[in-house]
Amino acid sequence: MILRLVILSLLFIPDLASGQATNDVDPSLSHDRNALAPVRVDGSILFYVRGVSSFPAETRAKTIAQRIQRAAANYTKPPDSVKVIEDAGRLKVYVGNEFIMNIYSADAEAEGITTPILAEIVVEKIKGIIKLYRHERSPDVIKSNALKALVALALLVICLVAFSWLFRKLSDFFKRRLKNRIDTLENVSYKLIQANQLTKILHVLYQTVRVLILLIITVGFVDYILGLFPWTKAASIYLLELILDPLKSIGQGFINYLPSLIFLIIIYLITQYFVRLTRLFFNSIDTGGIVIQNFDPEWAMPTFKIVKFFMIVFAVVVAFPLYPRLQQRSLSRHIRIPWRIVLPRLIVLHF
Template sequence: AAMLALALLVALAIWLTRRLHVLLAKRLRSRINDLEIQSFEIVRAERIWAALRAGVSALRFLAILAASVTCLDFVLGGFPWTRGFARKLTDVLVRPLKIMGEALVAYFPDLVFLVVLALVVRFVLRLIRLFFDAVARGEVSMEDFETEWAWPTYKIVRVVVVTFAVIVAYPYIPGSDSDAFKGISLLVGVIVSLGSSSAIANLVAGLMITYRRAFKLGDRVMIGDITGDVTDIHAQVTHLRTLKNEEVTIANSQILNGHVVNYSSLADENGLIVHSKVGIGYETPWRQVEAMLLIAVARTPGLLAVPRPFVLYGELGDFCVSYEINAYCNDAHAMQRLHAQLQRSILDVFNEYGVQIMTPNYEADPLQPKVVDKERWYAAPAVCEPTGDAIAK
């Protein structure tokens, strides 16, 4: 009879909890969905339903446990030789629940405070995120505040708000005043302080790089001896895609301690200089060399006529004079292609006018000038087509 009663009580508990779940879903579904909309999705409906399901499951478990303990106590208490064991068993099972219940009642006000604090902090962070999102999109502008600073500044403000919330919540955490909790907190603090020195250095360097406006996403830069495009800027590292399509990760502390060349920052305003050096013999007039170099610039698509290109004269060597042609472009990402096209144009122009390029140096004049006749410019397997643009495509 006792086992039958236990089975009936368990079945009744399961049926009641299921009915309770259906009733809650029917009565509260629209209200919970409205609460999610009114809170701007700060309070999620699925999380509320998960909490309700967990509460109903806990009630079911407690009901089944209580029915089982009651039935077991009734069965064992019916015999004199097991009555003492039944009392001890009941005390062993009920006492932890009693202690937990008393502790829960004692900590309930603190738990309510922690829940309210978490909701307030979440709401504040949501508002801060909406504000900085508007700044990043340009809908909200502030004097002397760049749009690319929006998300780094949001992360800093978020850390400050969360840190303040943790400080406020610490005294209300259950067990925070115990020696074990204090020991664990001390151990975690020591581990973090010993293991995060380089991480903190990279984090500070990342913030300084951001607010100094050293570069931004998409810029063509040279960091140390690595040249590439900035693809990602994180708090700890910066990612570059090199000219050979390689992904390079550089720690922000290394960037801060080194030098950065930004090719894109002034490309649109003042232009970048593409240059190339050639060595020409003393028997060739410098005016002719300068004119040919300017012709080579004019034949290179992408190089600007204004500002005007210019020629610099370098070393007067043992066998040749060093000339450097300098021309402007306004596309930092095309510098490599333009430099290659300029080299081709220089070779074509000097071959046309029969002027021999003397670099590398040689020991004696050759019997025949080292030039390529125009008739042989497209010797097999080369085809007659415009250079430079075809490669770029």
């Protein structure tokens, strides 16, 4: 138990009001040239803009998005009314006579293109989002998507019920098939592999897979249903990012973490093997199966504890150099373990 604790310890170590102003601050005049924020409409990113300290990029992006939404909601203005006007050396984007945004050289630099090309791209993006905005809110599309949502919801319930039934059947099947094999494996390994521990590990793995599959199905259907309606599409995109971004970080962290993890597992398994082998040896001495001249059988178990202690210390000494790399590579790098306090207590717990 103390060996597991030691190895596991190594492992875990202000919004501006959207008005009709025709000017916003030129970000090229600011030293904060790298501050970028996405302009989102219904959760979709159209383009990125820069900001300044007095008018942050996030606030500027939100203001532009609100203006685009307001123009899209005004059905008297066709999408083709989006245009660029040059005024005092600046490019201004309008929908009809309604001002949307200024395009600065700093915005173009962020995209690695010239200002006129960026202006053309922005115009096409705004035209496209206005068309999409109105299409998704048309009565026919809403009715069609509502029907799709009901069908998807029914399928979700059916899938959850079906998979729950299937997992129960699989659980009973594996219990019947694996029990005898696990008991046989325990006997063949001379109890180096314990049946109850292996059963618990397999049960945890099974439950983890079960929960993950049900969670993936649920999230997939919920994301699809939310994405059908313009009012919830942003929530759908946010939900997907909320799940995928940590998964990407976990995947990258796990890949970086894997070599050290494999090495720790090897250390753990080797140490566990020798500890159990040593226990069998001293148990045989204690029961009289092995007789050593001038060695009292009553000394067997105390001697085993001393030998086990030094085995664990040796394993910790071998694994300890991995600790800084684990803290740097793993997702638990923000968790700092007070080794001077924890390690002595773990050793004391052993006795």
